[in-house]
Amino acid sequence: MTPAEARSNFPVFERFAYLNSGSAGPLSRRTVEAMQAAEFLALKRGRGATGHWEAAAAIETRLRERIGSLIGVPAENVLLTTSTTEGCNLVITGLRLSPEDEVVTTDAEHPGLLLPLLASGARVKQARVMERPAREALRAIVDEVTSQTRLIALSHVLWLNGHVLPLGQIKQATGLPLLVDGAQSVGAILVHAAVADWYTVSGQKWLGGPETTGALYVADPERMRPQIQSGAASSRTDASRLGLVHLAASMTSGLLAAVEDLPEWGFERGASMVATCRQSLLAAGLEVRTEAGQGTLVSFRVPGDPIELVKRAEASGVIIRNLPDGWLRASVGWWNDESDIDRLTRFLRALPSSA
Numbered sequence: 001m002t003p004a005e006a007r008s009n010f011p012v013f014e015r016f017a018y019l020n021s022g023s024a025g026p027l028s029r030r031t032v033e034a035m036q037a038a039e040f041l042a043l044k045r046g047r048g049a050t051g052h053w054e055a056a057a058a059i060e061t062r063l064r065e066r067i068g069s070l071i072g073v074p075a076e077n078v079l080l081t082t083s084t085t086e087g088c089n090l091v092i093t094g095l096r097l098s099p100e101d102e103v104v105t106t107d108a109e110h111p112g113l114l115l116p117l118l119a120s121g122a123r124v125k126q127a128r129v130m131e132r133p134a135r136e137a138l139r140a141i142v143d144e145v146t147s148q149t150r151l152i153a154l155s156h157v158l159w160l161n162g163h164v165l166p167l168g169q170i171k172q173a174t175g176l177p178l179l180v181d182g183a184q185s186v187g188a189i190l191v192h193a194a195v196a197d198w199y200t201v202s203g204q205k206w207l208g209g210p211e212t213t214g215a216l217y218v219a220d221p222e223r224m225r226p227q228i229q230s231g232a233a234s235s236r237t238d239a240s241r242l243g244l245v246h247l248a249a250s251m252t253s254g255l256l257a258a259v260e261d262l263p264e265w266g267f268e269r270g271a272s273m274v275a276t277c278r279q280s281l282l283a284a285g286l287e288v289r290t291e292a293g294q295g296t297l298v299s300f301r302v303p304g305d306p307i308e309l310v311k312r313a314e315a316s317g318v319i320i321r322n323l324p325d326g327w328l329r330a331s332v333g334w335w336n337d338e339s340d341i342d343r344l345t346r347f348l349r350a351l352p353s354s355a
């Protein structure tokens, strides 16, 4: 399938330059049809029928296999979740950290990881990576490690600027347990989750799946002492025994359809489109804080109220988001093309300089 054919499966592009997959990716027709088919089956067959449970279990198995192969880990080590936030909470509560323990994270983490860390009672040390070039992140993180550090917990791709953290080097330099927030990486860039001890997946972003879907890779389920559990703890033996929420068949079916349709050229295409976007914004004279060759997010700034600006952009057919620190963010995936970037750049160029 060519990029143009693949893009035509996402109706949102008929109207919008959709550039906010970092919040929620575009839905394809096939994903929504798979969700609807699962709901209609439940309507007609009865959700508690044995045949229904068996079919749902088969979909879950296929989904865990697909996600495992996408991030390079065995399916037995993958459990399904509703989100990255849930995955982070499962891991952090399961480690039973105490006030004597230290956790090293960064100053660029999303609340989905940061708030569970702060709630853990451990001492949270935030390496200052936002003010540094990407190549200095490793040093900033390693410098926060002490003999009290029990966990390194950070994002693979930073949601505020799209920078990629060097996971392999962080693990090698510290040898410490590593929890990775994969919300902005899985489906966007190539991921080898086995570098970490835990790696989260969000289904609704770069995988284009339904909202409230996700997964968690757990290298060694024995290492955790869960504080929150479900019936899976007694009926399952692999990592899925740590699972909390049984996802509706419409959710698993939709995510499976979306993951099955990821094109093998997706990462290369995403990288090339995001480079084009970054260059266009720079050529338009904007302040861009994302370095070249990072993830699939580009963060930039223009004068004026960012919330108003995002609304104006939407009114002219361009979907981006504002960030809590006042910057703007465009998410550029394999499904985007030059016309989306043109529309964004034209919109920004047309703003009065004091917008």
Ligand SMILES: Cc1ncc(COP(=O)(O)O)c(C=O)c1O
Pocket: 022, 023, 082, 083, 084, 085, 086, 109, 110, 112, 113, 155, 157, 158, 159, 181, 183, 184, 201, 202, 203, 214
């Ligand atoms: C880096 C990062 N972590 C976590 C989240 C939260 O993801 P989820 O809604 O899957 O919990 C987001 C996005 O909203 C994010 O960008």
